[in-house]
Amino acid sequence: xxxxxxxxxxxxxxxxxxxxxxxxxxxxxxxxxxxxxxxxxxxxxxxxxxxxxxxxxxxxxxxxxxxxxxxxxxxxxxxxxxxxxxxxxxxxxxxxxxxxxxxxxxxxxxxxxxxxxxxxxxxxxxxxxxxxxxxxxxxxxxxxxxxxxxxxxxxxxxxxxxxxxxxxxxxxxxxxxxxxxxxxxxxxxxxxxxxxxxxxxxxxxxxxxxxxxxxxxxxxxxxxxxxxxxxxxxxxxxxxxxxxxxxxxxxxxxxxxxxxxxxxxxxxxxxxxxxxxxxxxxxxxxxxxxxxxxxxxxxx
Numbered sequence: 001x002x003x004x005x006x007x008x009x010x011x012x013x014x015x016x017x018x019x020x021x022x023x024x025x026x027x028x029x030x031x032x033x034x035x036x037x038x039x040x041x042x043x044x045x046x047x048x049x050x051x052x053x054x055x056x057x058x059x060x061x062x063x064x065x066x067x068x069x070x071x072x073x074x075x076x077x078x079x080x081x082x083x084x085x086x087x088x089x090x091x092x093x094x095x096x097x098x099x100x101x102x103x104x105x106x107x108x109x110x111x112x113x114x115x116x117x118x119x120x121x122x123x124x125x126x127x128x129x130x131x132x133x134x135x136x137x138x139x140x141x142x143x144x145x146x147x148x149x150x151x152x153x154x155x156x157x158x159x160x161x162x163x164x165x166x167x168x169x170x171x172x173x174x175x176x177x178x179x180x181x182x183x184x185x186x187x188x189x190x191x192x193x194x195x196x197x198x199x200x201x202x203x204x205x206x207x208x209x210x211x212x213x214x215x216x217x218x219x220x221x222x223x224x225x226x227x228x229x230x231x232x233x234x235x236x237x238x239x240x241x242x243x244x245x246x247x248x249x250x251x252x253x254x255x256x257x258x259x260x261x262x263x264x265x266x267x268x269x270x271x272x273x274x275x276x277x278x279x280x281x282x283x284x285x286x287x288x289x290x291x292x293x294x295x296x297x298x299x300x
Contacts, residue, residue, distance in 0.1 A: 001237045003028040003236060003237060006029070007033075009032075009076050010022040012090030013042070013089065014042045021228075022056065023052070031076075031080040046058045059071065059075045069116075073086075083124060086123075086138070087236075095155070114157075129176045133177070134178055137181070140162070140182070141184045145163055146247065166180045179244035180244055180245065185249075186228075220252070
């Protein structure tokens with residue numbers, strides 16, 4: 001992959017997945033605007049990238065507002081002359097079961113993930129359409145948004161919304177040559193290392209570099225942040241010019257494509273359906289094989 005001459009913004013790039021994405025994009029030749037709410041982390045990321053021979057600048061702002069989104073795009077243009085890829089990775093967690101989740105818990109996660117993605121992509125799309133040379137929208141989804149997850153009403157809703165936005169943007173931006181895709185990553189980060197089944201393996205990896213076992217890398221598609229970065233580089237490249245509207249899974253040794261929601265069964269009756277008619281038909285027609293839900297719990 002050669003991204004020489006391309007410019008990318010990566011939100012939440014001070015550490016974890018965002019840092020891996022920004023570093024990989026820079027290593028492939030792109031100039032990168034490193035965004036994070038943590039100034040020290042953002043500057044450290046820029047130092048790491050530039051010392052490795054890449055080009056990067058830091059823009060320290062919390063995502064969510066239009067002001068931040070427009071500032072990130074403006075910084076890319078001011079520093080590097082253009083914008084080719086917007087990678088929205090910034091995120092927070094406020095996990096609570098439904099009856100314990102506060103308005104603030106819900107609103108904070110929606111603000112950062114859903115609204116932050118919307119505002120950043122809107123600002124990027126405006127700039128890319130003005131440039132008239134296409135572009136790449138790469139956003140962060142999650143298995144929780146695809147399947148639901150216990151204790152994550154806010155997070156699952158935001159990530160499901162992001163997947164739906166990608167499908168909409170793929171249609172709206174096609175004429176401008178701008179692709180829109182969601183990465184569905186699974187990696188050892190601050191958001192996942194608290195999972196009991198993963199914790200000892202992640203700790204061993206972080207402390208002394210012990211490789212994650214195949215049971216994680218293949219069985220649960222769980223690896224390092226760096227394992228996920230190649231997908232972002234690919235989606236930002238010219239090789240992916242025809243890939244759009246997709247939710248692509250990546251983690252450990254596994255690459256996958258998630259399906260879109262679609263009807264899987266149907267039944268018909270003349271004159272429409274009453275409640276009684278549905279009750280009679282459900283177990284022998286459309287409800288015979290109900291869909292599963294939730295992320296399977298790791299058993300290691």
